[in-house]
Amino acid sequence: MTPATTKTTKNDRRSDDLSNETLIGWLRDMQLIREFESRTMQAYQQAKIGGFCHIYSGQEACAVGTINSVEKSDPVVTAYRDHGHALARGMSAEACMAEMFGKITGCAKGKGGSMHMFDRPNNLYGGHGIVGAQTPLGAGLAFGARYEWEVLGTGTKKVCLCYLGDGAIDQGAFHEALNLAALYSLPVIYIIENNGYSMGTAIHRHTANADNLIARGKSYGIESIEIDGFDVRNVYDAFKPLADDCRDMQRPGFVDLKTYRYQGHSMSDPQKYRTKDEVADWKSRDPIASLLHHLMNERECISEDAWSTMEDEIKTVVREAVEAAEAAPIPDVDTELASDVYALPMDNLSPSEDYKHGLKNPLM
Amino acid sequence: MANLTLVQAINLALVQEMEADESVVLLGEDVGLNGGVFRVTEGLAQRFGDHRVQNTPLDESGILGAAVGLAIAGMKPVPEIQFEGFLGPAYDQIVNHAARFRNRTRGAITIPMTLRVPVGGGIHAPELHSDSPEAIYTHSPGLKIVMPCTPYDAKGLLISAIRDPDPVIFFEPKRVYRAYREEVPEDEYTIPIGQAKVVSEGDDLTVVTWGASVFQCLEALDGLPEDVSVELIDLRTIDPIDTDTIAASVEKTGRCVVVHEAPMTAGLGAEISARVQERCFLHLQAPVQRVTGFDTIMPYYKLELEYMPDANRIGKGIRECLAY
Numbered sequence: 113m114t115p116a117t118t119k120t121t122k123n124d125r126r127s128d129d130l131s132n133e134t135l136i137g138w139l140r141d142m143q144l145i146r147e148f149e150s151r152t153m154q155a156y157q158q159a160k161i162g163g164f165c166h167i168y169s170g171q172e173a174c175a176v177g178t179i180n181s182v183e184k185s186d187p188v189v190t191a192y193r194d195h196g197h198a199l200a201r202g203m204s205a206e207a208c209m210a211e212m213f214g215k216i217t218g219c220a221k222g223k224g225g226s227m228h229m230f231d232r233p234n235n236l237y238g239g240h241g242i243v244g245a246q247t248p249l250g251a252g253l254a255f256g257a258r259y260e261w262e263v264l265g266t267g268t269k270k271v272c273l274c275y276l277g278d279g280a281i282d283q284g285a286f287h288e289a290l291n292l293a294a295l296y297s298l299p300v301i302y303i304i305e306n307n308g309y310s311m312g313t314a315i316h317r318h319t320a321n322a323d324n325l326i327a328r329g330k331s332y333g334i335e336s337i338e339i340d341g342f343d344v345r346n347v348y349d350a351f352k353p354l355a356d357d358c359r360d361m362q363r364p365g366f367v368d369l370k371t372y373r374y375q376g377h378s379m380s381d382p383q384k385y386r387t388k389d390e391v392a393d394w395k396s397r398d399p400i401a402s403l404l405h406h407l408m409n410e411r412e413c414i415s416e417d418a419w420s421t422m423e424d425e426i427k428t429v430v431r432e433a434v435e436a437a438e439a440a441p442i443p444d445v446d447t448e449l450a451s452d453v454y455a456l457p458m459d460n461l462s463p464s465e466d467y468k469h470g471l472k473n474p475l476m
Numbered sequence: 477m478a479n480l481t482l483v484q485a486i487n488l489a490l491v492q493e494m495e496a497d498e499s500v501v502l503l504g505e506d507v508g509l510n511g512g513v514f515r516v517t518e519g520l521a522q523r524f525g526d527h528r529v530q531n532t533p534l535d536e537s538g539i540l541g542a543a544v545g546l547a548i549a550g551m552k553p554v555p556e557i558q559f560e561g562f563l564g565p566a567y568d569q570i571v572n573h574a575a576r577f578r579n580r581t582r583g584a585i586t587i588p589m590t591l592r593v594p595v596g597g598g599i600h601a602p603e604l605h606s607d608s609p610e611a612i613y614t615h616s617p618g619l620k621i622v623m624p625c626t627p628y629d630a631k632g633l634l635i636s637a638i639r640d641p642d643p644v645i646f647f648e649p650k651r652v653y654r655a656y657r658e659e660v661p662e663d664e665y666t667i668p669i670g671q672a673k674v675v676s677e678g679d680d681l682t683v684v685t686w687g688a689s690v691f692q693c694l695e696a697l698d699g700l701p702e703d704v705s706v707e708l709i710d711l712r713t714i715d716p717i718d719t720d721t722i723a724a725s726v727e728k729t730g731r732c733v734v735v736h737e738a739p740m741t742a743g744l745g746a747e748i749s750a751r752v753q754e755r756c757f758l759h760l761q762a763p764v765q766r767v768t769g770f771d772t773i774m775p776y777y778k779l780e781l782e783y784m785p786d787a788n789r790i791g792k793g794i795r796e797c798l799a800y
Contacts, residue, residue, distance in 0.1 A: 187549070221582040230581040237548055237585070242572050248538045249573065252545015252553075259551060263527060264498055285568070288538030295533065452579045453617050455586040455641035458670045458716050 126352060127345040132413035138180060138344055139407060139414070140422060142172035142400045145196045147423075147430045148205055149375075152195065152212065155434060156379050161212040165226045168196035170374035173399035174305050175200040177347025178273060178369075181355045185268065187235045187253045189246050190275035192227035193305075193373075194239040197275065202234045205433035215440035221452075222443050244283030247302065250274025251292045254300035258362055271359035272300040279310030281328065282319050293364035294332040301358055301365040302329070305341065308370075311377040312385045329366025336366035342399050345406065480660040483653045485627035486516050486592075489634040490554070492664050494524050500638060501546060503530040503539060504556030504592075513558045514594055514653055536562050540569035540591070544577065547587040552638060556592045560647070561604025563593060574643040575618030590637040591645045595623065596688050596737050597784050598651030600777035607774050608687070608738035613645050614715040614747075620669055621715040623647040625690045627660050629712055632667030640669060647714075649688040672718035674725070678705035681798055682725040684748055685735040686711040689785060693735055696790035706794065714744065722748065723755040730761035731800075733793050737784050740768040762800030767793035 127135070149169045156165045168175070175196040179188065190197045198208050203219055211218030212226045220230050229239040237253065240246040253272045260267035280286055281304060293300050304325060310318040321327055329336030335357075339350040351367065358365045372394040376383045407414045414422075443449075480488065494500045502517060508531035511518030521529040532539050536557055543553035557563055563570065570591065578586045597606035614621050620642055624630040630648070637644040675690065676697065683706055685693050690710045697706050707725050711718065726732045732752050734745040745766035752764050767785045775783050 189545075220580065220584075223582055224580050228580050230584060232581070232584045238580070240573075242568060245537075245541065245568050245572060248541020248569065249545040249548070251538070252542035252547070253549050254545070255542055256546045256549020256551050259501065259527070259546075260549065284565075285537045285541060288533070288535035289541065291533055291535065292538050292542055296530070452581075452583040454620075455578060455583075455588075459720070 125345060125349050127348045132407070132411055135345075135403070135407055135411070136414060138176050139400070139403050140426065141176045141200055142344065142403065143423065144205065144426050144429065145169075145172045145175070145199050146400060147426045148195060148199060148208070148433070151430050151434050152209070153375070153379065155209075155213070160438070161226065162214060163225045163227070165212070165379045166193040166377065167373070167375035167379070168193055170394065170399075171305055171307060171341070171371045172196060173344035173347050174303070174341045174369050174371050177341070177344040178303055178351050178355075181348055181352040182271060182273060185235060186270050186359075187237055187257060187272045188275075189237045189250050189253060189272070190239065191243065191246060191277055191280065192239065192241050193277065194227065194229045198229040198231060198236060198239070201231060201236045203229065203231045203236065205430055206436045209430075209433040210437040210440050213437040213440070214442060215437055216443045216448070217436065217440040221448065223448065244276060244280035244286045247274055247276055247280070247283075247286045247289035248292065250300045250302065251289045251298050254293065254298035254364070255296060258299055262362075269359050269362060270299060271355055273303060274300055275303045275305055277310070278304055278306040278308065278315050278325070279318060281325065282310070290329065290332045290334065290364075290366070294334050297363045299358050299362045299364065301355060301367060303367045303369055306368055306370050307373045309373070309377065309385065312381065312383075314385060325368040326366060334364045334366045336368070338368045338370065341369035341371035342394070342397060344399055344403055477659045477661055479657045480627045481654045481657050482627045482630055482648065483514060483516050485631040485660045486634055486648060487518065487520070488660065489631040490517065490520060491523070493635055493638045494520065494528060496664075497552060499550065500552045500554060501528050501530065502554050502556065503532050503543060505532055505534055505539075505558055507531060507556050512556055514650060516592070516648070517556065536564075536566035537569055540566040540574065543589050543591070544569055544573045544587055547589045548577070548585055552588050552590075554590045554592060554638060558594070559601075559605045560593050560595045560607050560609050563609065570613070570619070570645075571616045575616050578642070579618060586641050587643045588641050589643045590634070590640075591643070593645060593647055594650040594653070595647040596649045596651055597774060597780050598688055600780065602776045603774040606780060608736065608769065610647060610714050611738055611742065611744045611747075614744065618643065619715065620644045620713070621647070622669060622713050623649065623687045624712050625649050625652050625687050625710060627658050629667055629673070631660055632665050633669065633712065635664060636666045636669050639666070644669070647687065651688040652691070655691070667712070670713045670716045670718060672721040673710045673712055674721065675708040675710050676706065678707035678729065680705045680729055681731040681733065681794060682707045682709060682722070682729045683733045683735060683790070683794065684709045684711065684722055686714060687737065689735045689737055692784070692786055693790055695787035696794065699787055699791050700794065704798065717748065717751065719751050719755065722752065726752050726756040727759045730759050731797050732760075733765040733767060733790070733797050735767045735785050735790055735793070737769050739771045740766055741771050743768055762797050765793045765797045
């Protein structure tokens with residue numbers, strides 16, 4: 113794996129028309145994810161986070177660039193490397209961190225964990241642990257959104273963003289989802305966050321025709337593009353027109369979003385499948401550093417001092433999120449253990465014979 | 477009132493719910509113009525349009541995944557899977573998504589989906605087209621499992637299922653689809669999920685069953701001596717099990733036989749036996765008997781009637797339980 117090169121030249125950048133404030137906002141979002149993930153790793157190593165944990169560092173431009181290309185009302189669904197999407201979508205660092213700590217203030221009341229970030233007000237529908245299984249959900253969400261707009265007349269035109277990793281493209285469900293999306297002309301964009309590895313197996317070893325992933329989208333008649341996902345402006349420049357068109361025409365899209373993860377697949381990954389040089393090579397064109405460079409030296413809209421202040425502010429936000437997560441109570445056994453299984457619980461329904469409604473989900 | 481088969485009663489329930497609620501959307505393999513493999517959705521595409529009765533590819537995982545997505549988006553999807561054996565490819569979406577979404581989102585998102593599936597043997601089909609997997613899905617918290625066997629019950633339970641906020645698997649015993657007709661009211665009515673029905677009252681022994689086996693049990697009862705009085709319970713809903721109705725009956729009769737088509741080991745007969753001994757231990761005059769399919773793969777049609785509990789085997793089970 114070597115870094116891809118940016119195809120778009122400076123002159124045709126649509127992001128050039130965006131305000132300094134917007135781009136500084138992206139910088140803040142990306143840095144928040146980076147900082148959040150380093151504190152996440154720390155907390156995991158201190159055994160404050162249970163289960164499995166998949167770190168997003170390196171891929172920040174993917175979530176930030178794509179999510180900022182669509183509306184807040186557009187549904188988003190993703191896989192288990194989901195902290196970045198949750199934060200980019202507007203979930204508070206506190207709710208996200210508390211979820212991983214298993215605390216009641218988490219986005220799913222501390223019962224879902226790292227892989228199951230849900231945020232209904234921000235239209236984030238998971239966070240899913242089964243590889244590729246979220247992809248038909250994306251088709252269904254798009255189907256529902258289109259039905260709402262076209263048949264019920266109660267909604268606006270929407271486009272659903274459905275993220276998956278390059279490992280998930282080998283799953284059968286993904287091909288069923290692509291076929292459904294194309295067949296019914298559903299407004300869903302399948303975004304392959306192609307970080308080059310399917311857990312510990314390099315892309316050329318796990319999938320056929322690995323240099324031409326977009327052939328899969330095209331084979332279903334879906335407009336399919338490759339984007340260098342290591343540069344957030346580039347992501348926006350290439351993705352925004354596709355998203356607009358998929359929304360306008362109510363049809364699907366497919367994106368091979370080339371990126372790289374700095375950390376292992378999960379926190380327990382020995383990373384024997386890649387070299388330190390390879391990681392260093394990618395880090396040399398770090399997405400946050402390149403946006404910062406652009407803002408500092410080309411737009412000249414952020415100073416060293418302002419950046420330093422922003423870094424400190426973000427550190428404080430994340431540190432406070434960790435502190436709040438630590439201080440928050442665990443879910444109450446009496447109200448939470450058997451709750452939220454059924455919307456309409458009844459006697460004899462396993463496992464909650466003595467069903468009690470849980471507390472109201474703080475984020476929902 | 478109209479004299480309807482099980483197929484027609486289900487069709488009528490679908491028509492009425494689709495008329496009442498535009499968010500009810502059907503999807504499945506050939507459910508459109510062809511009306512599905514058993515013609516249960518016949519005429520619905522013509523009546524409501526292809527956009528509400530979506531023919532799908534042959535992709536059970538895609539169908540169920542899309543249905544879950546539709547439900548998240550606020551629709552009430554009613555997917556059909558052609559045969560219970562084809563639930564295999566969709567299992568991930570049913571058990572890992574539909575059943576768990578409410579719990580995973582801690583009450584924020586529920587999946588008001590009704591999954592219709594023809595079930596059971598007796599139509600000369602091979603395995604995967606004749607199985608009874610209801611226990612598999614009962615073992616997954618988050619789902620409700622319904623299996624009516626009469627046209628009247630089917631209509632009322634299907635309307636309840638579609639209106640229920642939780643995911644419901646609605647099993648339709650295919651052996652009964654066109655086996656007989658009964659009067660079914662044209663007006664809408666509901667039958668609550670979770671309530672068993674006492675088909676015939678009796679004092680000597682309780683038979684608990686569901687699905688097409690209800691009719692085999694009725695035949696077995698006909699063959700018993702006139703002085704034997706059997707109470708026959710049709711569960712109608714498998715999860716939640718109506719333990720109260722079963723327990724009230726067994727407390728009265730002291731004896732219980734459970735009949736189901738699925739294999740015996742770890743089948744629902746085991747669950748019901750456990751509940752009976754928990755609730756009625758001091759009333760029991762005999763061990764709970766199970767008359768079930770065998771612990772083998774559902775055989776092809778030449779042997780299917782050997783596999784499924786018939787009136788003879790059920791009658792034998794009842795007599796043994798009475799003689800204990």
